[in-house]
Amino acid sequence: MKFILKFLASLSIFFAGCCAYAEDSPNIVYILVDNWGWGDIRIQGGSIPTPRIDALAGEGMRMTNFNVENQCVPTRSAIMTGRLPIRSGTHRVTYGLPYGMAPWEYTLPELLSDAGYQTALFGKWHLGDVEGRLPTDQGFDQWYGIKNTTDEAGYSSTPQFDPEVVPQPYIWQGKKGQPSTKVKPFDLDSRKTIDREIVERSEAFIGEQAKTGSPFFLYMALTQIHPPLGHNPEFDNATGTGIYGDIITEVDYNVGRIVDALNNAGIADNTILILSGDNGAVTEGIGGGSNGPWRAGFTGYEGGLRTVGMVRWPNKIAAGSVSDEIFAALDWMPTLANLLGEAGRIPTDRPIDGVDQSAFLLGDQEKSSREHVLVYIGDELFAVKWRTFKIHLKTIESLWAPIQTPVFPIVYDVRNDPGEDNELIKESLFAYSWVYAAMGKVLTEKGASMVEYPNIKPGQDFEGYE
Ligand SMILES: [Ca+2]
Ligand SMILES: [Ca+2]
Structure with a gap:
């Protein structure tokens, strides 16, 4: 009897310490689209139909003033840490130089892991390419994708490429506590199908997690619409407008598959689904890409910082709402922690530049908590x-x-x-x-x-x- 009581007491401590909110904890799915312009979706004036994304926007809040950092690396670190990338040394894309987040940074997946979530990254990381700085070193239980920039898919297509100087880029996979391993070369061929692999792995993860009932964080970082341009052959001539239209169509299809996966698993109502870009569209030399009414992508003008941003959480965030209030990629980490009742896990030993936008998203506050x-x-x-x-x-x-x-x-x-x-x-x-x-x-x-x-x-x- 004494033993059983002791056992029960230890169980209650376990649940209190590990998963106090487990029963109500919403899942979080973040779909990040690379180099996506504000005007690349039909509902914001895009020329290519994006029916699945437009429908998703109508089921949650569409943010017309969603602000990111200027390049791939800084926006990703802003999402992960809630800290200005200049603070964490992740403010620009580098090639062949030491980079990435120090292990010391406390990331969103680390926070969620500590709160009892299962975590996975499928897609592009771009926050460090050495052991100690990979996704599974920064809070993800598992990952599949590329360590660095999608530019690397083009390396082996250049006639002078020398793998003795720069190793052939690979698609990788890994599990927490184990070294990541190579899956296959990342080149112009595998570039065409990597997003489908990312989506299929995401669907499988959603299905498995729904069965276990434990809350999860899925970070699905698509490689589209980043150069080198290439897409799944299924989308050849999808719109008759050229390769950019084909790629936009593929992105819309892939987003739709994740929406369907959440519905099919019966967990859509208990999942916060975020969809955003990571910086503005490239508009020069690639035959497409629209930053809408905003000036010049990859600059300090609005086209370089305003991109697609939307979030759906049924019965919590008003469906069909549209806001022009300022929201930043930096805000997700503290905002999600607050929405989950886990604000106590946000570090206090370092500056956090993101602000808590939970009251704004839930409609308890008309104005955003951010002015600059x-x-x-x-x-x-x-x-x-x-x-x-x-x-x-x-x-x-x-x-x-x-x-x-x-x-x-x-x-x-x-x-x-x-x-x-x-x-x-x-x-x-x-x-x-x-x-x-x-x-x-x-x-x-x-x-x-x-x-x-x-x-x-x-x-x-x-x-x-x-
Ligand atoms: Ca990018
Ligand atoms: Ca860390």
């Missing part, structure tokens, strides 16, 4: 978005253009001037210069925080602040 976005390109601060204004300290017109620095920062009202061409400082003869002071407050606060907590350098072995 810092726009970095690499390690340089290009602009600050504040309320409806955008203040440019530096500008570039495209990824390949030179950087220009105005004497007085350029100010636009992006709500009334989405194309950012009506410069308010000159037009108003400095009447709008008070907006500089609003920016100054934000920058003073962030600057002080970066003095107290110095930014981690790319690839640095970092073990914590004193």
